[in-house]
Amino acid sequence: MKQSLHYYRLSFLDYLKQFRGYSDLTLKTYDEALSEALPLIELEESPDQTILNLMPYRIHIAALNPKTISKKLSALRSFVEYLKEQGELVKLEADQSIKVPKTLPKPVLHEHIERALESATLQERTIVVLLYTLGLRISELSGLKLEVISLEWIRVSGKGNKVRDIPLIASSRKIIETYVKEFRPKEFLFEKAGERLSENSLRYIVTKLFKKVGLKVTPHQLRHSYATALLNNHARISDVSELLGHASMSTTQIYTKLGSTLKMDNYLNAHPLCKAEDAN
Template structure:
């Protein structure tokens, strides 16, 4: 990487961290996307970021399509570069934004995958709570579905974040935004059993950390570990198909809306910055109603 590129990228990352208060995950995406373009610049013998023209931006877009990347990935990369150059323009490090007029490809809208309430009941029934691992798994499943929190948020939860008297949890969300989310009776019971019994047994090395969910060695459970746990539970159930942690988040939001919750409340519970992010679940609910109608109405 050339020096002016290095310096510009460093400034932009600091801007994302300090001014925009972006999450670590978001910053990693920006960094990855911009570094990908810097490699393209090197291949095209473009010596400086200020030398990039609209034609170069178009050529890069064509290059992404030729590599058969998903439209969503291409759209994100172009959006990242547009933001990067917009920042450089604001700082007067360049004179124009070559990505300003590059059209982002339309993304095929997919409805979020979710479980029906009957399917989740089968999953919960397959949970054993005799062993420490079983108690942890049941508490993990109950909490993810009861709160709709992200896996990254779940792995950050500490014992002190739980308030059993109010049945609420302090969630440390994206962009360092905290929120309180309630959880129900089933999650309350499962969490208490796990904390008072299973978790203590798993902390074999008498580790002093207060991270809520731990692995079989007593260390903090990672995001990858959560996925492994859920896959194992799913395989032991009678359900077919696949599971990923976000399906529980999608199920949480969809079931709330199906049962009459208002969208603003669901937005707050999910920790969405924009209502548009939550509106996708109305489409899921409408599709659910449509299928119910088609399957059950005598003249459908």
């Protein structure tokens, strides 16, 4: 059965890419988890079913942080569901969920983004502005084709090939038009030598730009900034959830908690009694 599992691992990864539309980075995460786990999983085979006991693997990864363990277990659960769909009689044991503390997103202040853009090249400016004004994932930006960009909307293919339309503001459209005129891409908005620019290349461009102004910023933080700005300016959470391409509105609700945290920070910094307590 173990040999079969390694064969299924490859077909599972192909399925995630071809039919679920997973990004290369997500596929790499799944592959690493499965490649690490399969040699350690204990198999208990019987005529009725095969039990995959994760306990030896759970012991192996016990020292990792809870979020990493949770991601690895999630990949294994998805893999076992795939095995069942292929007709294999399998059952997973010792896959109990681990409690992961929720962390608030870390948006970038608008003035910090503006400061970084002051010294940006046309390519850097276009990348950062689109991440900030469209709330895109880096994989979505990398796969953005010219044909999906219209005068007022951009059609984005997100996780699981889920399609959504995002409004394109006039200033962002103007930057795109200038960029296309200068770089003349053929199929994808961001290309290099006729191929789409990779997620890692885009990520490097963003981090390098913000490093110039002494900030450590990731593309995903710009997505957080987009969501936080909308909610702080009274956009409906259901609309923001749809614009972000979230499968569940509960994922979007974490930004409302962030808004409350920021309001409390502003209050503590502004109220004279709070300042008086700090002085004492």
